[in-house]
Amino acid sequence: MKALTTLIAMSGFLREYLTVLVFGAAAVAMVGAMLGAGSLLRPKRAQLQKYISYESGVDPVGTGWSQSQIRYYLFGLLFVMFEVETVFIFPWAVRLEDLGLFGLVEMVVFIAILALGLLYAWRKGVLRWM
Amino acid sequence: MLAAGDPLFADGVDLTVVLIVIAKTVVVFGAMLVSVLLLIWFERKLVADMQARIGPNRAGKFGVLQTLADGIKLFFKEDFLPTQADRRVYRLAPYLATVPAFLSFAIVPIGGTVTIAGHQTRLQLADPPVGILFLLAMSSIAVYGVMLAGWSSGSKYPLLGAVRGSAQMVSYEAALGLSTVAVVLVTGSLLTSDIVAGQSGEGLFGIIPNWNVLRLGFIPFVVFFIAGTAESNRPPFDLVEAEQELVGGFHTEYSALRFALFFLAEFMNTITISAIMVTLFLGGPSGPGPDSGLIGALLPVFWFLLKVFAMLCVFVWLRATLPRFRYDRLMDLGWKKLIPLSLAWLLIQAAFLVDVKWGIVVFTGAAVMGVLLWRAMEVGHGATEHEAPAPPKFQEVR
Amino acid sequence: MTPALSITATAILAVATKVDIAVFAACVVIVLCGAIGVVVSRNPVHAALFLVLTLFGMAVLFVAQEAHFLAAVQVIVYAGAIVVLFLFVIMLLGVDREENVMAEPLRGQRPLAFLLGAIALAEIFLLAQGTQWATGATQVAGPAGGPGSNVEKLARVIFTRYLLAFEVTSVLLVIAVVGAVVLARRYETTATESPAAAQVEEPQSPRSEAPLSAAPPPAAPDESHPDESHPDESQPAGEPDAAPSGAR
Numbered sequence: 016m017k018a019l020t021t022l023i024a025m026s027g028f029l030r031e032y033l034t035v036l037v038f039g040a041a042a043v044a045m046v047g048a049m050l051g052a053g054s055l056l057r058p059k060r061a062q063l064q065k066y067i068s069y070e071s072g073v074d075p076v077g078t079g080w081s082q083s084q085i086r087y088y089l090f091g092l093l094f095v096m097f098e099v100e101t102v103f104i105f106p107w108a109v110r111l112e113d114l115g116l117f118g119l120v121e122m123v124v125f126i127a128i129l130a131l132g133l134l135y136a137w138r139k140g141v142l143r144w145m
Numbered sequence: 146m147l148a149a150g151d152p153l154f155a156d157g158v159d160l161t162v163v164l165i166v167i168a169k170t171v172v173v174f175g176a177m178l179v180s181v182l183l184l185i186w187f188e189r190k191l192v193a194d195m196q197a198r199i200g201p202n203r204a205g206k207f208g209v210l211q212t213l214a215d216g217i218k219l220f221f222k223e224d225f226l227p228t229q230a231d232r233r234v235y236r237l238a239p240y241l242a243t244v245p246a247f248l249s250f251a252i253v254p255i256g257g258t259v260t261i262a263g264h265q266t267r268l269q270l271a272d273p274p275v276g277i278l279f280l281l282a283m284s285s286i287a288v289y290g291v292m293l294a295g296w297s298s299g300s301k302y303p304l305l306g307a308v309r310g311s312a313q314m315v316s317y318e319a320a321l322g323l324s325t326v327a328v329v330l331v332t333g334s335l336l337t338s339d340i341v342a343g344q345s346g347e348g349l350f351g352i353i354p355n356w357n358v359l360r361l362g363f364i365p366f367v368v369f370f371i372a373g374t375a376e377s378n379r380p381p382f383d384l385v386e387a388e389q390e391l392v393g394g395f396h397t398e399y400s401a402l403r404f405a406l407f408f409l410a411e412f413m414n415t416i417t418i419s420a421i422m423v424t425l426f427l428g429g430p431s432g433p434g435p436d437s438g439l440i441g442a443l444l445p446v447f448w449f450l451l452k453v454f455a456m457l458c459v460f461v462w463l464r465a466t467l468p469r470f471r472y473d474r475l476m477d478l479g480w481k482k483l484i485p486l487s488l489a490w491l492l493i494q495a496a497f498l499v500d501v502k503w504g505i506v507v508f509t510g511a512a513v514m515g516v517l518l519w520r521a522m523e524v525g526h527g528a529t530e531h532e533a534p535a536p537p538k539f540q541e542v543r
Numbered sequence: 544m545t546p547a548l549s550i551t552a553t554a555i556l557a558v559a560t561k562v563d564i565a566v567f568a569a570c571v572v573i574v575l576c577g578a579i580g581v582v583v584s585r586n587p588v589h590a591a592l593f594l595v596l597t598l599f600g601m602a603v604l605f606v607a608q609e610a611h612f613l614a615a616v617q618v619i620v621y622a623g624a625i626v627v628l629f630l631f632v633i634m635l636l637g638v639d640r641e642e643n644v645m646a647e648p649l650r651g652q653r654p655l656a657f658l659l660g661a662i663a664l665a666e667i668f669l670l671a672q673g674t675q676w677a678t679g680a681t682q683v684a685g686p687a688g689g690p691g692s693n694v695e696k697l698a699r700v701i702f703t704r705y706l707l708a709f710e711v712t713s714v715l716l717v718i719a720v721v722g723a724v725v726l727a728r729r730y731e732t733t734a735t736e737s738p739a740a741a742q743v744e745e746p747q748s749p750r751s752e753a754p755l756s757a758a759p760p761p762a763a764p765d766e767s768h769p770d771e772s773h774p775d776e777s778q779p780a781g782e783p784d785a786a787p788s789g790a791r
Binding site for chain 1: 163166167169170171173174178219220221222223224225226227228229230239240243244247248251270271273278279281285298299300301302308311312315316318319322323326329330333334335397398401402403405406473476477480481484485488491492495496498499500503507518521
C-alpha cells in the first residue's frame with residue numbers, strides 16, 4: 016500500500032489532477048446512473064409518430080440539417096483571434112511586474128494590431144447582425 | 146515547481162489522503178446537487194413573489210420539494226430518440242453539457258485551510274497549476290454540449306438554437322477571458338488560491354474590503370458578470386432556448402431525463418459562475434472573524450456561501466426584470482462594447498501597475514481613441530443603425 | 544495498512560515511471576483512436592468530435608510532461624475555438640450526407656499521402672538520432688528552464704527571446720480575419736444575388752413577434768429574395784443599401 020501511494024505522489028500528473036479526475040468521474044457516473052435508472056423505470060411504448068422531429072405539429076419538411084450562415088463562421092474566426100490573444104495575455108499578466116515598461120509597450124503593440132482586425136471587421140459591417 | 150499546491154499532497158499520497166480527497170469530492174458533489182434543487186425552487190419562488198404569484202407550494206413545506214418531485218417524475222417519462230437524430234452524438238451531448246458544469250466548480254476555494262485526520266488541506270477541491278485557465282477550458286468544452294445537442298437532433302429548431310447559442314457562447318467567452326486577465330494582472334498568479342489570498346486582509350481605511358471588484362475599478366467585474374450570464378445562457382441572454390422563437394431551442398427534441406440533465410447543467414452553471422465571480426472579485430471565503438478554532442474554519446465557508454447566495458439572488462432578479470436580448474443587440478454588446486472595453490481597461494490597469502504616469506498616459510490615449518472610434522464607427526458610418534431597426538428578415542435575424 | 548517496507552529511491556522511481564508509462568499508454572490509445580476516427584468517420588461532425596478526443600489526449604500528455612499551461616492552451620484554443628470553428632464551417636456547408644471515404648477528389652492523393660507520411664516519419668527518426676529537435680530536450684520552459692512556474696518561464700521567453708514571433712502572431716491573426724471578411728462578403732453578395740443557390744432549404748424562423756420597427760408586416764418579405772417582388776412596404780424607400788449586400 017505504502018509503495019503504491021508513494022508512487023502516486025511521485026507522478027505529478029496524478030498529484031495535480033487527482034481530485035479533478037475523481038470529481039469528473041463522479042459527474043460522469045452520476046449522469047450515467049441517472050440515465051441508466053431512467054431507462055429501467057420509464058415506459059417504452061413505441062409508436063412511429065413519436066419519433067418524428069418536432070416542427071410545430073406539422074410533418075417536418077426536408078432534413079433537419081440545413082445550412083447556417085457564414086456570419087457564424089466569421090464570429091468563430093474572430094473568436095479564435097481573441098482566444099489566442101487571451102492565451103498570450105495570461106503569461107504576460109502573470110509576469111508584468113518583471114517585464115515592466117518594456118512588457119507594457121509590447122502588449123500595447125500586440126493588442127493594437129489585433130484591435131485593427133476587430134476594427135476592420137467592424138468597419139466592414141461584419142459585426143452588424145441583420 | 147509543485148510547491149504551491151494543496152498542502153494535502155505535500156508529503157505523499159497515502160490511503161488517508163485518498164479518502165480525504167474522495168470525501169471532499171462526495172461532499173461538494175452532494176452539496177452542489179442539493180443546491181441546484183434548492184436554487185430551482187428558490188428561483189421559481191422568488192420570481193413568483195416578484196410577479197405577485199404564489200409559486201410552487203404543494204410539495205413539501207413552501208413547495209421546497211417541488212424540484213425533487215419534478216425530477217422524480219422525469220424518471221418515469223418516456224424518452225424519445227427521433228429517427229432523424231444522429232444517435233451517438235445525441236446520447237453524448239447530455240454528458241458534454243453536465244460534466245463541465247460540475248468540473249469548473251472544482252477550482253473554487255470554499256474555505257480556508259483545515260486539518261482533517263492529521264492532514265492539512267484546503268477547503269477547495271483542486272488547485273491545478275493552470276488555475277483560472279481551467280475555468281476557460283471547461284467553458285470552451287461546455288459549448289459542445291449546446292452545439293451537439295442541437296445538431297444531433299436533426300431538427301430545425303434545435304439546430305437554430307444550437308448555432309445561435311454556440312456563437313453567443315464563444316463571443317462572450319472572449320470577453321470572459323479578457324476580464325479574467327485583469328484579476329490575474331493584480332494577483333500575479335493564475336491559482337485561485339492565490340487570487341483569494343490576494344484579496345484577504347483589509348483594504349482602504351480598514352473597513353472597505355480588499356476585494357478585486359474595488360481594486361480593479363468595477364469594469365472587469367461588470368464585464369465578467371455580463372459575460373458569465375451570457376456564458377451560462379441565463380436570462381436575459383437565454384437565446385439558446387428562446388421559447389417564443391425556437392420552441393425549446395437546442396433541447397427541443399430531448400425528453401425525460403436527458404432534458405432534465407440539460408436543465409441541471411444550466412442551473413449548475415449558474416451556481417458555478419456565481420462561485421467563480423465570488424472567487425475572482427468578491428474575496429472568496431474571506432470575511433471578518435477569528436482565524437483559528439472551529440469558528441475560524443467554518444466562518445469562511447459561511448461568508449463564501451453568503452456571497453454566492455447574494456450573486457444567485459442577483460441572477461434571479463435579472464431574470465424577473467429584464468426582457469430577452471435581441472440577437473443583433475447581443476452580438477453588438479459582446480463585440481462592440483464588452484471586448485473593446487475590457488481590452489482598453491486591461492491596458493490602462495497594466496500601465497498603472499507599471500507606473501502611475503504611464504497609467505495616466507495610457508488612460509488619456511485610450512479615452513481619446515475611444516471617442517474617435519466611437520465617432521468613426523457609430524456617428525459617421527452607422528447612421529442607419531440608430532434608426533428604426535431593419536424590418537425582420539426571417540433568414541437572417543437568428 | 545501494510546508493513547512499512549523500506550523502499551529504495553530507485554524502486555519508487557521505477558514504479559513511478561510505470562505510472563507515467565500507464566498514463567502515457569492510455570493517452571496514446573486515446574490520441575490514436577481519435578486520429579483514426581477522424582480519418583475514417585464518414586460524417587464530418589463525428590470527425591470533428593474525434594479530433595477533440597485527440598486534442599484532449601494530447602492535453603493530458605502535456606500535463607504528464609508538466610507543461611500545464613500548454614495543456615490548458617491546447618484545450619482552450621484547439622478544442623474550444625478551432626474545432627468550434629470547424630463545426631461552424633460544417634454547419635455552414637449544411638453537410639448532412641455522409642461522405643464516401645473511398646472517393647478521391649484529387650487523383651493520386653492516396654499513394655502520395657502514404658509517401659509523404661513515410662517521409663515525415665523518417666525525418667522525425669532522423670532528427671531524433673542526430674539532434675534534440677524532435678524530442679525537445681533543449682527546452683526553455685520545462686523543469687530545466689530555471690525557477691518559477693511553467694507560465695512564468697513561458698512568459699520570460701515569449702516576451703524576450705521570441706518577441707518578434709509573438710508580435711508577428713498578431714499580424715497573422717489579423718490577416719486571417721481580413722481574409723475571412725473579404726471572402727464572406729463576396730459570399731454574401733452572391734448569396735443576395737442568387738438566393739436559391741446559397742440558401743437551400745433555409746427553414747423559416749418561427750419568429751412571430753417582429754422587432755418594433757416602423758411598419759412591420761406580420762410576415763415581412765425576405766430580404767434575400769429581392770427578385771420575388773414583394774410589395775416592399777416594410778422597406779423604407781431608398782434603403783435597399785441597408786440590406787445585407789450594400790452597406791458592407
